[in-house]
Each structure stands twice: as C-alpha cells, then as structure tokens.
C-alpha cells in the first residue's frame with residue numbers, strides 16, 4: 510500500500526499541463542466553432558426568428574463535406590490512440606471533441622490535479638444548474654487523470670458520488686482530484702467539484718489496474 514502525501518496548506522506547487530492545449534487552427538478551430546453552434550442552437554430554441562431551415566441546410570452541407578473526406582473509422586481509431594501523451598478526442602478535455610466543455614487540467618507537485626471550467630446551457634440538468642450525469646462524467650475523468658498523474662492508472666470499477674448542493678451553470682467551477690491509495694491492482698481516488706470554495710459534488714472511485722488494448 511502506498512499513501513499519497515497530505516496537501517500542505519500554502520505549499521508551492523509545480524504545475525504540469527495534463528490536457529491537450531487547443532490550437533487556433535485546423536480541427537481544433539472547427540471544433541471550437543461547433544461548440545459555439547451547439548450553445549447558440551440551444552439558446553435559440555424553437556421561438557427564434559433565425560431561419561432554422563437555412564441553418565439546418567448549411568450544417569448538413571458541412572457534415573456532407575466532412576463525410577466525403579473522412580476515411581474508415583477504424584483507421585481513425587488507430588490514429589487517435591497512436592503516440593503517447595494526452596488524448597485530444599475524449600469528451601471532457603478533448604480539443605477535437607465538440608461535446609467536451611473542454612476542461613483543462615494541470616498536475617501539481619503535491620500529487621493532486623485540478624482545473625477550472627464554466628459550463629453553459631448544453632450541460633443543464635435542474636433549472637440553471639449542471640446535470641448530475643455531467644458532473645459524474647467530469648469527475649470520472651478527473652479521477653482517471655489523477656491516477657495517470659500519480660503513476661498508476663486503471664479502469665473505473667466503482668464510482669460513488671455525493672451531491673452536496675446544486676452545481677451552477679455560468680459560474681467558474683474548480684475540479685480537483687487526487688489518488689489516495691494503491692493496494693495490489695486496486696486504486697482509490699477522490700475528487701470534488703467546488704464553486705467559490707464550497708463543494709457541490711464529491712466522488713470516490715475504485716479503479717482496477719487493467720487497460721483495454723489500443724486499436725492497431
């Protein structure tokens with residue numbers, strides 16, 4: 510069993526970026542534009558004066574153009590998992606994934622990781638607040654990246670969530686995670702989503718040190 514060191518208040522932390530840094534070009538810029546479209550559509554709703562027929566035609570033309578130039582999805586899967594380092598495609602941090610908020614994470618010298626994100630309309634559950642499943646998705650990923658940062662990774666076997674207070678949309682959320690203990694193949698990891706220093710959702714995960722093989 511190995512215990513991670515306790516966080517020492519006021520300690521100087523070295524930061525290391527653990528998520529893809531979006532480029533202002535290529536697929537990343539198209540994905541950033543798509544995120545704007547997703548939010549704008551939800552903002553518009555059905556009572557907008559915008560010409561939705563024309564909007565749909567333009568968006569379908571874009572999808573047709575992409576489909577014409579796309580190769581087999583199996584090749585893309587291999588491409589996604591080639592090389593080392595951070596992923597660019599995942600639904601939480603991925604610069605190439607339009608459904609990712611995206612959350613940017615940094616590793617700290619004390620063994621924890623963290624990042625901030627502000628969520629808008631696409632992530633709504635209760636009125637004006639974040640969907641509980643979205644919080645679970647963010648925390649599952651943050652716990653997984655915490656394990657990578659700590660050096661022993663695994664697959665989520667069990668994720669326990671406590672929802673302490675509604676998590677607001679349109680406000681900066683801080684998300685942190687830390688690997689707590691490794692015992693054989695079992696890894697215990699914790700994380701929290703907070704706003705203004707108050708916990709909204711906390712998570713405890715049991716991970717098992719096993720990996721799904723990469724596509725080749």
Ligand SMILES: CCCCCCCC(=O)SCCNC(=O)CCNC(=O)[C@H](O)C(C)(C)COP(=O)(O)OP(=O)(O)OC[C@H]1O[C@@H](n2cnc3c(N)ncnc32)[C@H](O)[C@@H]1OP(=O)(O)O
Pocket residue numbers: 649650652653654657663664665666667694695715717719
């Ligand atoms: C850097 C990028 C970060 C991304 C991170 C994202 C993380 C994810 O979302 S991963 C995807 C979601 N998770 C999954 O799909 C996992 C699906 N489940 C599985 O593949 C398997 O059940 C797996 C890997 C968890 C365990 O399988 P296996 O390797 O056969 O382990 P197994 O021998 O059954 O169990 C090992 C031990 O763990 C325990 N264990 C397994 N599952 C559980 C569970 N759900 N609850 C409690 N204990 C469990 C077993 O009891 C056993 O304990 P012991 O050694 O004391 O007898």
